[in-house]
Amino acid sequence: MTTADPFGSTARPAAGADAAPVVRPARLEDLPRVVELAVAGMGWSPIMDLGPGFVSLIYRHAITTRVGFCLVAELDGRVAGFVLGSHDSKRWFRDFALRQGPRAALALLPKLFFPRHLAAIWRGATYFPKAHPEDPASEILGIVVDETQKGRRIGHALVQGASEHYRAKGLLRVKVGDIDVRNAASNALFSRYAEFQRSEPSYGDNAVNVYYWDLR
Numbered sequence: 001m002t003t004a005d006p007f008g009s010t011a012r013p014a015a016g017a018d019a020a021p022v023v024r025p026a027r028l029e030d031l032p033r034v035v036e037l038a039v040a041g042m043g044w045s046p047i048m049d050l051g052p053g054f055v056s057l058i059y060r061h062a063i064t065t066r067v068g069f070c071l072v073a074e075l076d077g078r079v080a081g082f083v084l085g086s087h088d089s090k091r092w093f094r095d096f097a098l099r100q101g102p103r104a105a106l107a108l109l110p111k112l113f114f115p116r117h118l119a120a121i122w123r124g125a126t127y128f129p130k131a132h133p134e135d136p137a138s139e140i141l142g143i144v145v146d147e148t149q150k151g152r153r154i155g156h157a158l159v160q161g162a163s164e165h166y167r168a169k170g171l172l173r174v175k176v177g178d179i180d181v182r183n184a185a186s187n188a189l190f191s192r193y194a195e196f197q198r199s200e201p202s203y204g205d206n207a208v209n210v211y212y213w214d215l216r
């Protein structure tokens, strides 16, 4: 979907008097809903161009890997958002390649004929050599809240859940990168927790912000 605001963050629903969301680890039965939220909320990400088969493999990995986590926020019994992260992004992607590599290659095969998709695959494959040497290994890799539930502090609940997860693992420095400078809601959310580090170029013409935070 192409809109003037691809991040859906210009409309800001009034906060309701809802009960606080319940944040819990995602289960495999949450996978279809997590993928649905990801496709709806991160349509701007080149990963989404790689097709539903590949996207589903990525989120299956996020839910099942031991070198990362996926948490969901439930409101009134329905999953209203998710956050996923790695304990160490290099290991997270290596684990993905080991466990889902053949299926991922099959899902990507038809895409290899399109230069636009090749660029996204290349960027994924060459991300780590380019990552800043001071970046923490632990990284929030994605967060989405249902369009109809935004502005109700579910994003905060998810970031706090992710922070608790990292603290319990003894991982006390966390990064979040690739936050488009125009993504007002995400920059507002992460700047509550993290110190701004830098802006850097990303997939397209747009700059992205990188944040780190300290859980000590």
Ligand SMILES: CC(C)(COP(=O)(O)OP(=O)(O)OC[C@H]1O[C@@H](n2cnc3c(N)ncnc32)[C@H](O)[C@@H]1OP(=O)(O)O)[C@@H](O)C(=O)NCCC(=O)NCCS
Residues within 6 Å of the ligand: 007, 008, 009, 010, 011, 012, 041, 042, 141, 142, 143, 144, 145, 146, 149, 150, 151, 152, 153, 154, 155, 156, 157, 178, 179, 183, 184, 185, 186, 188, 189, 192
């Ligand atoms: C980013 C996102 C997860 C925030 O979820 P949310 O539940 O609406 O956020 P919250 O209600 O917890 O609010 C978090 C902060 O952002 C602020 N905020 C929310 N919407 C905003 C907007 N449209 N413009 C500016 N600030 C906004 C809130 O006021 C709050 O700040 P505060 O602590 O200073 O009061 C949600 O907007 C989203 O799903 N965006 C699309 C996906 C995305 O871009 N993800 C990030 C990259 S992976």
